[in-house]
Amino acid sequence: MRVGITSTIPLEIVLAAGHTLVDLNNVFMASPSPAALVEAAERSGFPRTSCGWIKGIYGALKELRPVDAVVAVTGGDCSNTHALAETLVLDGMAIIPFSYPAERSRELLEAEMERFASAFGVTLRMAEEARRSIEPLRRKLDELDRLLAAGVLPAADYHLLALSASDLASDPASYERELDSALRAARRARPRRDGLPVALLGVPPIITDLFDLLEDASLRVVFDEIPRQFAMTWREGDIVEQYLAYTYPYGMSGRMMDIRRECALRGVKAVVHYTQSFCFRGIEDVVLRRLVGLPVLTVEGDAPAAGDERLRLRVESFAEVVAGG
Ligand code: SF4
Incomplete structure (x- = not known):
């Protein structure tokens, strides 16, 4: 079935x-x-x-x-x-x-x-x-996350690979081959040092070119919160503990400890918070801004389409302000 x-x-x-x-x-x-x-x-x-x-x-x-x-x-x-x-x-x-x-x-x-x-x-x-049986896949996803943090793996590539962890791309064996191939390419790549390290938080963006917009403004995503949660790369004692450590069901406050820890470990300088139009999680933006202790750019998307010029300008001015501060 x-x-x-x-x-x-x-x-x-x-x-x-x-x-x-x-x-x-x-x-x-x-x-x-x-x-x-x-x-x-x-x-x-x-x-x-x-x-x-x-x-x-x-x-x-x-x-x-x-x-x-x-x-x-x-x-x-x-x-x-x-x-x-x-x-x-x-x-x-x-x-x-x-x-x-x-x-x-x-x-x-x-x-x-x-x-x-x-x-x-x-x-x-x-x-x-x-x-x-799928533990090796989670270990590979963990390595991909570390390569993202190190500036070796492009953020858009990590995003798609980690999002597919939710269903293991419907075929664990071919998904593992895909992870292997991404790992082989990333291990050969040189780490990037340019751009401002940022975190991408919030539900998966429906805006199809958000990563390009961020890159163009020299914002380099080194922490992609929700796909990393889907990948469940932590090592917990058993299957119940694995799902107990999953933060997504517990609101912004429940996610905050993980967010703050990973932002500190990865040298994150600012946060891009994606919210979806008409989603109750948009209200979590208020909590995030109070608790995260970093500059926040909130980006809202509605339909599956590329970002418009207004969004491009907002991203660029945010990047300039944070880089200048
Ligand atoms: S309303 Fe929010 S949580 Fe629900 S599917 Fe839409 S984006 Fe996801």
Whole structure:
């Protein structure tokens, strides 16, 4: 069975059950015309004033029919997922819920993961074995993250590779070959010292050329927060601890310790915070600005398209101000 996901879930459970994971965000953005999928969702009645990612996922499901069932993350992810799942049920799609507990507790998360595993007819012990089998991929993703921090791996390349960790590109073996090839190329490259080291925080940008815009303004991304979270490169004791260490479900305050530590380790001088139009996470910008202790540029995107001239100018003036300060 092909199992669609809209966000990071304990993928080892789905692998242990012998199914193929398909990250619907990646299906949406990799399609020949992501904008057409957003329009398809709007034709089905999705409001213009709703998140482009949600509309793109719905459009992809409707137009491309890439999966047999969808895992809906009903807690600790996106409030819009509830309405999306409700709509999909009416469309006849099988929905399997998963929820990150509101309280960051091992006991609660373990119980939810056990429930999720039993929905797939497997146990957490079987998922633990699947976890061990993909451990080499996580080690390679960790090395790629260190090469990004060292200025060796282009940020756009890291971003795509790490985002694909959410579903292991639907094929762990070919994904590992892709990681190997990126590692071989990066190990041969010279570290870059130019540009201002910055962190990219927030949900994955829908703006297709954001990395080019940042590069053109001499902003060099050395920390790409959310894709690194998806890659889960930390070494925790077991599968429950691995998902307990995942910060994304716990709001900006829950993410802040990881953000501050990595920014300090990588010599980050400023933060680019990507927010999505009509996303509740945009409000987290207020918390970020209060807690991060670095200059922040907030970039908002709406539809899958290149950034406009106004955005280019904002990025350039931010870079000048920070470099001059
Ligand atoms: S950008 Fe925000 S509203 Fe859109 S899918 Fe992600 S979390 Fe949900």
